[in-house]
Amino acid sequence: MNKTVLAGQQLQCIRDERILFDQLSFQVHAGEILQIEGRNGSGKTSLLRILCGLALPSEGEVLWCGQSIERAANEFRSELIYVGHYPGVKADLTPLENLAFVRSLTAQSQAISDEQALAQFGLYGFEDVPTRTLSAGQQRRVALARLFVRQAQVWILDEPFTSLDKTAIKMLEQLIDNHAQSGGLVVLTSHHPVHCPKTPVLTLDLNASLG
Numbered sequence: 263m264n265k266t267v268l269a270g271q272q273l274q275c276i277r278d279e280r281i282l283f284d285q286l287s288f289q290v291h292a293g294e295i296l297q298i299e300g301r302n303g304s305g306k307t308s309l310l311r312i313l314c315g316l317a318l319p320s321e322g323e324v325l326w327c328g329q330s331i332e333r334a335a336n337e338f339r340s341e342l343i344y345v346g347h348y349p350g351v352k353a354d355l356t357p358l359e360n361l362a363f364v365r366s367l368t369a370q371s372q373a374i375s376d377e378q379a380l381a382q383f384g385l386y387g388f389e390d391v392p393t394r395t396l397s398a399g400q401q402r403r404v405a406l407a408r409l410f411v412r413q414a415q416v417w418i419l420d421e422p423f424t425s426l427d428k429t430a431i432k433m434l435e436q437l438i439d440n441h442a443q444s445g446g447l448v449v450l451t452s453h454h455p456v457h458c459p460k461t462p463v464l465t466l467d468l469n470a471s472l473g
């Protein structure tokens with residue numbers, strides 16, 4: 263039986279006295295991709311932040327392999343990469359320095375070098391410039407290069423395709439697909455369909471959760 267699972271249990275989120283979602287339960291297993299859908303303001307980012315442990319639900323809990331993510335905090339965080347809605351890169355550092363920072367925080371690095379990780383995302387030649395001088399799409403690529411550098415089973419990605427061109431979108435879809443195929447687990451938001459040829463993309467519609 264596949265026991266590696268991230269689960270939301272009876273989750274409720276209230277913002278400004280508005281219930282965004284209520285009694286929301288779902289599971290994501292190793293090898294699965296879950297796309298959270300919903301209109302602007304429906305609570306997708308709020309849900310991802312709750313799943314990462316960056317925000318608390320008003321009710322319910324998030325479980326990692328059967329344990330609450332507070333109780334299993336160390337195990338869960340060591341298996342988690344979160345790429346938020348904003349790239350989350352340090353603007354005054356270069357792309358190489360940003361990746362070195364990520365690597366310094368992790369015990370489980372990938373064998374790939376930082377230069378190779380950046381080159382994979384089309385940033386060859388941009389390794390040593392301040393990240394703030396890069397375009398929006400290039401800054402997003404620096405943030406996503408983390409996926410090559412850190413080894414983590416759980417990827418939580420908030421609108422990762424924003425600002426990316428067609429080539430980078432295809433590459434990221436491939437990367438997500440490969441991650442799932444090798445036993446990873448991905449939860450993401452996107453306003454567009456996500457095409458992963460080898461892995462079915464499951465969906466959870468937040469608009470439907472309130473009926």
Ligand SMILES: Nc1ncnc2c1ncn2[C@@H]1O[C@H](COP(=O)(O)OP(=O)(O)OP(=O)(O)O)[C@@H](O)[C@H]1O
Pocket residue numbers: 277278282300301302303304305306307308309
């Ligand atoms: N910290 C906060 N304090 C007050 N309201 C908040 C907070 N965070 C989010 N909200 C509100 O909660 C609602 C949902 O926000 P959220 O960012 O989760 O939506 P979303 O589905 O990701 O939207 P989008 O598709 O536009 O990115 C919004 O109306 C937002 O204003």
